[in-house]
Structures are given as C-alpha cells and as structure tokens.
Amino acid sequence: MKLVKELQYWNKPGDRKYQILEEAGKFYFSIRNTNNLKLPNSVLEYSQQENDVVCIYECGDWIVTEYMTDYQPVIIRGSCNFYSDLRIREYNKYFKKPENSLGYYKRVVKAHLDFMWDTGWQFTDRTGTNVLVNRDFSDLRIIDVCSLEQISDKNEIIFTVSEFFYPKEWHKATGHKHGLIKPDINHIKEIFYAITTL
Numbered sequence: 753m754k755l756v757k758e759l760q761y762w763n764k765p766g767d768r769k770y771q772i773l774e775e776a777g778k779f780y781f782s783i784r785n786t787n788n789l790k791l792p793n794s795v796l797e798y799s800q801q802e803n804d805v806v807c808i809y810e811c812g813d814w815i816v817t818e819y820m821t822d823y824q825p826v827i828i829r830g831s832c833n834f835y836s837d838l839r840i841r842e843y844n845k846y847f848k849k850p851e852n853s854l855g856y857y858k859r860v861v862k863a864h865l866d867f868m869w870d871t872g873w874q875f876t877d878r879t880g881t882n883v884l885v886n887r888d889f890s891d892l893r894i895i896d897v898c899s900l901e902q903i904s905d906k907n908e909i910i911f912t913v914s915e916f917f918y919p920k921e922w923h924k925a926t927g928h929k930h931g932l933i934k935p936d937i938n939h940i941k942e943i944f945y946a947i948t949t950l
Contacts (some may be wrong), residue, residue, distance in 0.1 A: 753780065772819060779819040783898055785811065791900065794871045804863035806884070806893045815897050820884050823893065827880035827919050839887065840931050846889045847935035853917070854940050856889065861911050863894055874903050879915050913940045 756779070759770040769784040791811045799808040799817075807818035824835050826843075846852050860883055868874050875882065877899035884893045903909065917935050 771814070773816070779821070780809065780816050781819040782814040782816045785813055785815050785898070787898060789815065789898060789900065791815075791897075792871075792873070795873050795900065798867060798871050803866065804859065804892055804894060805867055806895045806897070808897055811897075817895070817897060818893075820893060823884040823886050823891075825881050825895075826883045826885055826916070829881050829919065838930060838932070842887055842889070844931070844933045847917075847933060850936065850939050852889070853935045853937060856892075857913060857916055857937075857940055859892065860894070860916055863892070864911065867894070868903060868909070872903055873900055874909065875899050876901055878911065879919070880917060881919065883916070913937045 753773040753775040755771055756774045757772040759772070771782045773780040773782055789811060791808065796808050796811070799805045806820065809816045809818075824839060828835055828838060847856075864875060864878060875894055875896055877896050882894060882896035882899070884895055885891065914937060917937055
C-alpha cells in the first residue's frame with residue numbers, strides 16, 4: 753500500500769497517528785496500534801458484512817479500516833481537525849427535527865447492540881465523535897476501533913442519550929464554536945440497556 757497522507761491527533765502528541773493509504777485505486781484509513789490491540793476473527797468478519805460498523809481489514813502494527821469518502825464524524829473535535837467543511841448547515845437542519853434525533857439515536861444504539869450480540873466485543877468510547885455520517889445523515893458507521901474490548905461484565909453496559917449528541921467537553925468540539933446547535937434531546941427518554949443475552 754502507498755502512503756497518501758499522514759494525519760496527527762495533536763491532543764496527545766505521539767500517542768495517536770492516522771494514515772490514508774491507497775492500493776489499486778482503493779483507499780484505506782489506518783490507525784497506529786499503540787495499545788497492541790488484537791482483534792478476533794469474529795470482529796473482523798462482522799465488520800466486513802452489511803452493517804453500520806466500519807470495515808476492519810487487518811490488525812497489526814497498524815489497524816487498517818475502510819476509508820469512508822465524504823463521511824465525517826457527527827461531532828468533530830478540535831484535535832481531529834482533518835475536515836475543511838464542518839457541514840454546520842446540514843447538521844443544524846437535520847437535528848432541529850426531534851424525529852431525526854430520535855431515529856439517529858435508535859439506529860446508533862441498535863448498531864452497537866447488534867455488534868455486541870454477534871461478537872462479544874464492544875466499542876467502549878460511544879460518542880458522536882466516533883460515528884461517521886454521510887452528508888444527509890442517511891447512513892452511518894461506528895468507528896474508533898482502538899476502543900474495542902471484549903465484554904466482561906454484561907450488566908455494566910449502558911447507553912445514554914447525551915453522549916451521542918454532546919461532546920464531553922463542549923469547548924473542544926470544533927463545529928460547535930462555529931454555530932452547530934445543541935439538539936433538543938429532552939424528548940428522548942434516557943434509555944439504559946443491560947446486556948444480559950450475550
């Protein structure tokens with residue numbers, strides 16, 4: 753594979769590096785595997801099926817995933833300032849409608865649950881920074897492969913609403929400094945899932 757571009761996660765210099773690679777006209781996104789994460793075949797195989805999880809192709813010194821052309825995180829952190837267009841207009845238009853917020857939330861939670869039930873693993877960093885969406889929010893992919901870990905305590909897995917819409921530290925969300933709204937999530941009941949069927 754040929755290196756196209758190297759990106760730096762500058763919030764923790766040296767801790768996280770990203771690369772965009774190209775091979776035979778197809779592009780890939782790779783993440784430096786600083787924690788020596790070893791993923792089972794069940795996770796790799798699941799990710800390559802038709803679902804809302806980013807495709808993971810291999811896991812070695814670099815974890816190689818699908819490069820999602822024209823997709824961006826729902827919440828863009830300042831430390832991941834890879835994007836020239838923050839899509840503020842699209843974000844505000846979509847999340848001003850309560851039914852869109854609810855539908856998005858349900859889809860993201862279902863994607864996480866389906867992944868857990870099928871693989872016995874989970875994405876532990878479940879936030880809007882780790883969900884890629886296309887321009888009209890009709891499609892999404894869960895990312896942050898480095899937060900994957902095997903499920904150990906099934907009763908401790910919960911999902912809240914706010915983590916998917918609001919950054920943990922509002923001042924670090926690049927788009928929110930430029931006019932992204934805070935979606936009204938009061939109409940979405942706080943839902944907690946205890947995973948007991950794994």
